[in-house]
Structures are given as structure tokens and as C-alpha cells.
Amino acid sequence: MSKPVTIIMIEDDEGHARLIERNIRRSGVNNEILPFTNGTDAVNYLFGSDGTGLNHKGEALLILLDLNLPDMTGIDILRRVKDNKYLKATPVVVLTTTDDSHEIKRCYELGCNVYITKPVNYESFANAIRQLGLFFSVIQVPAAAT
Amino acid sequence: MRRRAIGQILLLAAGLAVLTVISAGSVYLVNRAREDARWVVRTVENENQISFTQLQLRRAESAQRGFVLTLQPNFQTDFEEAASQIPPALTRLSELTSDNPTQKRVLDQMIPLSHQRIEEFRKTIELARTQRLNDAAQIVREDVGRAAMNHIYDLAGEMRAEEDRLFVLRTTNADRSQTLAASMTGIGSGLVVVLAGISIFLVRRSSRARDQAEALLRDNNINLEATVDERTADLREANDEIQRFAYIVSHDLRSPLVNIMGFTSELEELRGDIFKRIAALARAGTSTPLVPDNATDSAEPVLEGTDKQLSEEFTEALGFIKSSIGKMDRLISAILNLTREGRREFQPVRIDTRELIEGIVATVAHQAAEADAQIRIEPLPNIVSDRLALEQIFSNLIDNALKYLKDGVPGDILIRGRTKLGFAIFDVSDNGRGIDPKDHQRIFDLFRRAGTQDKPGQGIGLAHVRALVRRLGGTMSVASELHTGSTFTITLPINWTFSNRNKAS
CATH class of the missing domain: 3.30.565.10 (Histidine kinase-like ATPase, C-terminal domain)
Structure with missing residues (x-):
């Protein structure tokens, strides 16, 4: 992953956020990680004060998204990202506890790129995140609004 | 409802009884009227018979007189004919009046008198025929004949009077029977009409009650269905809520579980590091020679005494925490699966x-x-x-x-x-x-x-x-x-x- 890619981590559980970050780092990814613990802050950052997403023009972003947020559902954020003309090419990785097949299907239909269920078993969890980190280190991310 | 049914049965029974009584009464009264009529006819017949007998006596007498006066044989023939009619007429009369003691008594007087008169006539005719006209005239002239004849008349009158009395009596009886039959039929018919009226009233009342009950039942049914629907909807809602609740609870329980599990594993990693450091420090303290710094080595550190015990207790505690988390995770997954099944x-x-x-x-x-x-x-x-x-x-x-x-x-x-x-x-x-x-x-x-x-x-x-x-x-x-x-x-x-x-x- 080229250096300027910023990872936006939207995760309300700070423990989860810490574990995710730690394991991504362990896989050798050194990109900037911006954590958000609620949907509102994340939306404000993503779409800017004017709500258009223009402020990220030319930046390369990658979104790590939890579906269960205290103030909104991750699905809403996913939908808005994929509807936004600047952000729609941004890869979205849904990382959540839900393994409900309807939910998974819905996320992919809305344009999510990867859906990962957080395993309770920590070895699997750490493994999954590290592999995700490895994945991050090889994928190409487009700049917003090309 | 039951009382009403009994009332209707009683009513029907009453109607039947009235009809039966009317029929029986009518049959009885008609029979009585016929009997009465027969008695009336009998009376008339009796009177006829009396008159006929009297008439024959008169004919016999006038024929006798005619013969005594003229001696013409025609009169004798007439006489014989009239005289021959009298005994059968009397027999007939006695037969007819055999049920009436009064008439019988009168008739018992009349029959010998009549026979006596006929004998007397025959005797005069015989005398006249044998040219003994004076003797014959003598007999006629004697008042005995007339007196007997008058007596017969009186008796016949008596009989006729008796028959008249009976006629009036029987006619009245017959009239009364007929009136009775008529009024009985009338009253009975009236009763039946009244009963029918009551029946119709009761039937209409009960059918109205039935209609009302049916309407009520229909309303109740509709209400019941509505109630059942309502309850079903409530139950469904409650059930859905439980499903949602179970889903959310199990889902939200999982999130902290990931942390507990994650940081426990992190602790485990740390534990390795800590005890390696302890082992190194312990060795340094006892100044064991030629031991490389193995803090970053993957090999298990060599521990002794209390350090070893501490390490084992640490491992045991972590093991219990991890196995409990694993169990809890399986239970939560099971609940999730069940709620998912419940929603399918x-x-x-x-x-x-x-x-x-x-x-x-x-x-x-x-x-x-x-x-x-x-x-x-x-x-x-x-x-x-x-x-x-x-x-x-x-x-x-x-x-x-x-x-x-x-x-x-x-x-x-x-x-x-x-x-x-x-x-x-x-x-x-x-x-x-x-x-x-x-x-x-x-x-x-x-x-x-x-x-x-x-x-x-x-x-x-x-x-x-x-x-x-x-x-x-x-x-x-x-x-x-x-x-x-x-x-x-x-x-x-x-x-x-x-x-x-x-x-x-």
C-alpha cells in the first residue's frame, strides 16, 4: 500500500480499536490510522462540514467499518460513502461481530469490498486482522474523486 | 328457553284436548239429536196410528149404519174391510206404545172396547141381514154403543194428548241437542282459534328471541374473532420482540467478549515476556555465567521455586478465563442461531x-x-x-x-x-x-x-x-x-x- 493511504477506523469499542490497530501494525503496515468511536464524528470527517466529501479530493482513503455504532448503523455510513461521488471508489472493509447472512449480503449489495466477522477466539481474530494488514500492504487504493 | 318449550307443548296438548272433546261431544250430540228426531217421528207415527184406528172404527160404524138402513151388500163389504183393518192397527199401536206405560194403560182399555164395538156392529149387521131389523135398530138405538164409542174417543183423545205432550217434549229435546251441538262446536272452534292465536304469538315471540340470540351470537363471534386476532397480534409482537431482544443481547454480549478474549491473549503474551525477564534477572542475581540474554528468545524461561509457582498460577488463571470465554461464546452463538431459526x-x-x-x-x-x-x-x-x-x-x-x-x-x-x-x-x-x-x-x-x-x-x-x-x-x-x-x-x-x-x- 502506497504511503499516503489513510486508514479510517470507525469502531465504537476502544478495546476492539486497540486490538485491531495493534495487529495491523504487527503485520507491518505503517499507514496513518484515524480512529473514530462514533458514527457522527466519522461522517463529519468523511464528508466535511459541507457534507459533500470534497475535502478529501485527491486523497487515498481506506475505511474499516463496524456496523454496530451507538449513534447510527455502519450500513448508513456505507451507503453514504458508496453514494458519494468523491468517496465511492474508496475501499470499505466491514469488520463486525455480526455473522448474519442477510447482513453480509446487504453490505456487499451496498458496495462493501470486504466483510470480516470478528472471531471471539483471539488467535483467529489476530490472525484475521494480520492477514487483513497483509492485504492492505498489497492492494492498490485509488485517490478519491479521480 | 326450556320453560318456553314446555309452554308450547302444553299449549299444543290443550289444543288437542279441546279438539278431542269437541269431536267426541259432537259425535255424542249428533247421535242424541238423531235419537231425539227418531222419537219425534215415533210420536207423529203414533198419532197417525191413533187417527187411523179411529178412522177405521168410524168407517166400520158408518158402514154398519148404512147396511142397517139400506141392506145393500156394499156396505157390508165396506164394513168387513174397515173391521179387518182395526186389529192390525191396534196391534201396531200397542207395539209402538209398548215403551210408554201411560199409553199402554189407555190402550189396554181401548182395545177391548174396540173389539166389543166391532162385535156389536157385526151382530147388528147379522140381525139386519136376517131381516130382524127391529132388533138391529134396537141395538143401535141403545145408548150402550154410543157411550162405548164416546169412551173410545175420549181414550184416543187422551192418547193423542199424551203424544202431543211427548211431541212437544221431544221436539224441545231435539232442539236443545242441536243447540248444544252447535254451541259446543262454536265454543270449541273459538277455543281452538284462541289457542292458535296464543301459539302464533308464542312462536313469533320465540322466533324473535331466537333472532335476537342469533344476532347476539354473531356479534359475539365477531368480537371473539377480533379478540383472537388482537391477542394473536399481541403474541406475535411479543414474540418478535423477544427474538429481537435475544438477537441484540447475544450480539452485544459478543463485543465485550472479543475484548476480554483479545486482551487475555495479549496478557498471555506479556506473561511470557515478564517471566523471561524474571528468569533473566534471577540468573543475573545468582550470577550464572555464560547465559545469553534470552528475553526475546522463544524458549521457555527456566524458573525456580516461587517464581515457577507464580508462573503456573498465572497460566492456570488465564486458562480458566479463556475456557470460560470460549464456553460463553458457544452459548451466545447458540442463542443467536436459535433466534435466527425462530425468524425463518x-x-x-x-x-x-x-x-x-x-x-x-x-x-x-x-x-x-x-x-x-x-x-x-x-x-x-x-x-x-x-x-x-x-x-x-x-x-x-x-x-x-x-x-x-x-x-x-x-x-x-x-x-x-x-x-x-x-x-x-x-x-x-x-x-x-x-x-x-x-x-x-x-x-x-x-x-x-x-x-x-x-x-x-x-x-x-x-x-x-x-x-x-x-x-x-x-x-x-x-x-x-x-x-x-x-x-x-x-x-x-x-x-x-x-x-x-x-x-x-
Whole structure:
């Protein structure tokens, strides 16, 4: 992953956020990680004060998204990202506890790129995140609004 | 209602009684009227007879007179003819009046007198014929004849008067009978009309009451349906809420669990580092020579005494935490799966039960071979039901049967089926270790198990099976003794439709 890619981590559980970050780092990814613990802050950052997403023009972003947020559902954020003309090419990785097949299907239909269920078993969890980190280190991310 | 019915029966009985009385009375009165009329006719006849007798006497007398005066034989013939009529007339009269003592008495006086008169006439005629006219005139002139004749007249008058009296009496009787019959018919008819009127009134009243009751019943039915619908909707809502609740709870419980598990594992890593440091420090303290700094080495640090004990206790504590988390995770997953199952819509399809069970048996063939068990399938009834639910029901039961066989005894699992009153009844029997009767209820509860806990499992299978069977409108039960095997019996409707149960569950 080229250096300027910023990872936006939207995760309300700070423990989860810490574990995710730690394991991504362990896989050798050194990109900037911006954590958000609620949907509102994340939306404000993503779409800017004017709500258009223009402020990220030319930046390369990658979104790590939890579906269960205290103030909104991750699905809403996913939908808005994929509807936004600047952000729609941004890869979205849904990382959540839900393994409900309807939910998974819905996320992919809305344009999510990867859906990962957080395993309770920590070895699997750490493994999954590290592999995700490895994945991050090889994928190409487009700049917003090309 | 009952009282009204009795009232109507009484009314009908009264009507019948009135009609019977009227009919009987009419028959009786008509008979009496006819009798009365006959008596009236008899009276007239009597009077006639009296007059006829009197007339014949008169004829005989005038013929006798004529003969005495003229001696013409014509008169004698007339006389004989009249005289011959008199005895039969008298006999007839006595016959007719034989029932009346008064008339009989008068007649008893009259008959000898009449015979005497005829004898006298005959004697005069004889005298006249033998030219003894004077003697004959003498007899005629004698007042004896006239007196007798007058006496006969008086008697006849008496008889006629008696008959007149009887005539009046009998006519009155006949009139009265007729009036009675007429009035009886009239009154009876009136009564019947009145009874009919009361009947009509009662029938109309009861039919009105019935209409009202029907309307009330209809209203009640509609109300009842509305109430049932309402309750069903409430239940459905409550059930949905429980499902949502269970889903959210189990889902949200998982999130902190990931943290607990994650940081426990992190702690475990840290533990390795810490004890390596301790070991290094301990060695440094005892100034063991030529030991490389192995803090970053993957090899287990060599610990001694209290340090070793500390390390073991640390490991034990972490082990308990991790195994508990693992268990909790499995339970939460189970609840999640159950709530997901509970939300799935069932689809009724025609199912070849034998084929379905043969499919299940094929998937467990390996386990069956391992357990040295045979699975026999007897002819089974086909049903209309949800295929996935049915698969889950039977595969859980067959799994259980295979799982809890007796060690060292070849397993024998038998699946049987029959139908009864629109229901298909399936038995899954085994010769396994059996279930203590005191546990028969418990095994259907979520997370509850029974018997020796030597097999993996969470205590979900049977709870799930029973929930499915109930949703399919059926029931299930178990018959089992320890060490002799178990039989699980499932009763399912042969034709399951949405309306049966799905709506309410």
C-alpha cells in the first residue's frame, strides 16, 4: 500500500480499536490510522462540514467499518460513502461481530469490498486482522474523486 | 328457553284436548239429536196410528149404519174391510206404545172396547141381514154403543194428548241437542282459534328471541374473532420482540467478549515476556555465567521455586478465563442461531419422508460405521411441511441416537412412522444408554443435558427440535429407561399450512 493511504477506523469499542490497530501494525503496515468511536464524528470527517466529501479530493482513503455504532448503523455510513461521488471508489472493509447472512449480503449489495466477522477466539481474530494488514500492504487504493 | 318449550307443548296438548272433546261431544250430540228426531217421528207415527184406528172404527160404524138402513151388500163389504183393518192397527199401536206405560194403560182399555164395538156392529149387521131389523135398530138405538164409542174417543183423545205432550217434549229435546251441538262446536272452534292465536304469538315471540340470540351470537363471534386476532397480534409482537431482544443481547454480549478474549491473549503474551525477564534477572542475581540474554528468545524461561509457582498460577488463571470465554461464546452463538431459526419463514412443501431421512442417514454413515451402528428405516408416511425444519429435526434425533449409544454394544437405530387422524407419528428408537425418567423434561430445556457428560455438546439440539416441532403444529415426547434405549416420538400434521401455527409463532 502506497504511503499516503489513510486508514479510517470507525469502531465504537476502544478495546476492539486497540486490538485491531495493534495487529495491523504487527503485520507491518505503517499507514496513518484515524480512529473514530462514533458514527457522527466519522461522517463529519468523511464528508466535511459541507457534507459533500470534497475535502478529501485527491486523497487515498481506506475505511474499516463496524456496523454496530451507538449513534447510527455502519450500513448508513456505507451507503453514504458508496453514494458519494468523491468517496465511492474508496475501499470499505466491514469488520463486525455480526455473522448474519442477510447482513453480509446487504453490505456487499451496498458496495462493501470486504466483510470480516470478528472471531471471539483471539488467535483467529489476530490472525484475521494480520492477514487483513497483509492485504492492505498489497492492494492498490485509488485517490478519491479521480 | 326450556320453560318456553314446555309452554308450547302444553299449549299444543290443550289444543288437542279441546279438539278431542269437541269431536267426541259432537259425535255424542249428533247421535242424541238423531235419537231425539227418531222419537219425534215415533210420536207423529203414533198419532197417525191413533187417527187411523179411529178412522177405521168410524168407517166400520158408518158402514154398519148404512147396511142397517139400506141392506145393500156394499156396505157390508165396506164394513168387513174397515173391521179387518182395526186389529192390525191396534196391534201396531200397542207395539209402538209398548215403551210408554201411560199409553199402554189407555190402550189396554181401548182395545177391548174396540173389539166389543166391532162385535156389536157385526151382530147388528147379522140381525139386519136376517131381516130382524127391529132388533138391529134396537141395538143401535141403545145408548150402550154410543157411550162405548164416546169412551173410545175420549181414550184416543187422551192418547193423542199424551203424544202431543211427548211431541212437544221431544221436539224441545231435539232442539236443545242441536243447540248444544252447535254451541259446543262454536265454543270449541273459538277455543281452538284462541289457542292458535296464543301459539302464533308464542312462536313469533320465540322466533324473535331466537333472532335476537342469533344476532347476539354473531356479534359475539365477531368480537371473539377480533379478540383472537388482537391477542394473536399481541403474541406475535411479543414474540418478535423477544427474538429481537435475544438477537441484540447475544450480539452485544459478543463485543465485550472479543475484548476480554483479545486482551487475555495479549496478557498471555506479556506473561511470557515478564517471566523471561524474571528468569533473566534471577540468573543475573545468582550470577550464572555464560547465559545469553534470552528475553526475546522463544524458549521457555527456566524458573525456580516461587517464581515457577507464580508462573503456573498465572497460566492456570488465564486458562480458566479463556475456557470460560470460549464456553460463553458457544452459548451466545447458540442463542443467536436459535433466534435466527425462530425468524425463518417456513415453506410448506410435499416431502418424501423416506428420501429425506435416507439423505440424513447417508451424511452420518461414517459416524454410524465408527459406532458400529445400523440404521433401519421402516415405511414412512409422506407429509407436507417445511423441508429444512424436518431435516433439522431428524438429523438432530439421529445424531443424538448415534452419539449416546452404549459402549461395546452394536447400535440399532430404528425409524418408524404411522398416521392417525390427520397426523403423522414418527418414532426414532435406539438401543443406547437411555435417559433417566427424572430427566425427561430437562433434556428439552435449552443448555440442559442429562446423564454422563462424556460427549461434546451444548444442550441445544433437543430444545431446538422441540421448538421446530411446535412451530410445525406438532408435539414431541420421549419414552426411555436408563440402559435400555430411548424412543423419541414426533407427531406432526400431515398437511401443514401457514395458518396452522406459523402466524402465531
